[in-house]
Ligand SMILES: Nc1ncnc2c1ncn2[C@@H]1O[C@H](COP(=O)(O)OP(=O)(O)OP(=O)(O)O)[C@@H](O)[C@H]1O
């Protein structure tokens with residue numbers, strides 16, 4: 001299952017991503033955790049110290065390797081230079097699985113030991129001013145999008161992405177790459193305004209969007225969120241002393257997370273798992289093509305000097321059956 005955490009800056013995306021990742025690890029599920037947010041804090045939230053977090057290999061700096069591996073022997077993709085972040089897989093492309101060793105994980109993934117198991121962590125790398133708002137070509141999250149577009153995940157395997165709700169993900173199509181999107185919102189007008197914007201984009205693409213209320217203090221907060229987002233409100237999470245201890249660099253064992261918050265994490269997993277039956281690889285592949293064509297005409301063709309529409313393999317549909325083929 002591919003799961004995104006999005007929301008306003010400071011709403012708690014990283015905190016809730018990290019708690020959900022810890023929860024999944026605790027139930028023994030295989031997890032790839034991805035930090036695709038502008039503020040790269042997921043490593044720290046998973047317990048890495050400053051030095052370890054700073055030394056994480058950045059996907060954004062290994063784009064060449066990622067592209068060369070993924071394009072494999074696909075005859076429609078002549079070179080890494082002409083492979084853009086939306087270039088879809090086709091016959092000859094290499095796919096990624098959650099549970100395997102491959103050169104992409106080898107170069108970009110860091111094994112993080114948690115209390116009850118280990119997860120793979122991948123990070124886009126720190127964003128600079130040059131990354132923001134401009135130059136799709138250089139987009140750091142492009143590396144994540146490429147990987148998601150080449151990933152075949154099954155039931156009971158999880159890819160959890162800590163993402164910003166920024167315009168970059170809307171332009172590229174990244175926001176359509178998930179089985180479910182958890183929008184983290186504090187019970188404030190600003191918190192839910194991001195929800196409205198996301199919902200607007202999501203509507204046309206069949207995105208499953210659920211709101212996770214965070215830093216919720218009482219019934220009044222719950223009533224406010226319910227009134228603003230209606231049935232999209234999945235669950236709420238209160239202030240957590242466990243999280244506060246972690247922020248001080250003294251995380252208790254995960255089993256000591258407050259009961260109510262543990263229950264909320266289980267609700268997130270149940271909601272994510274329930275989307276499995278709704279999966280539609282055809283639509284997923286079609287959307288990949290849609291955004292590729294959009295990026296090709298808006299900047300890609302000009303930038304690469306080739307007709308990027310020719311990269312599309314018309315008969316190719318990503319699906320779990322392909323995962324069996326080595
Ligand atoms: N449920 C909670 N209980 C206690 N503290 C929390 C909770 N949720 C978030 N926080 C705290 O609020 C702050 C912001 O949270 P976090 O960094 O997860 O937000 P974010 O949405 O990832 O922010 P950014 O946009 O900067 O990446 C952090 O100091 C975090 O520890």
Ligand SMILES: [Mg+2]
Nearest residue numbers: 014037039041
């Ligand atoms: Mg964050």
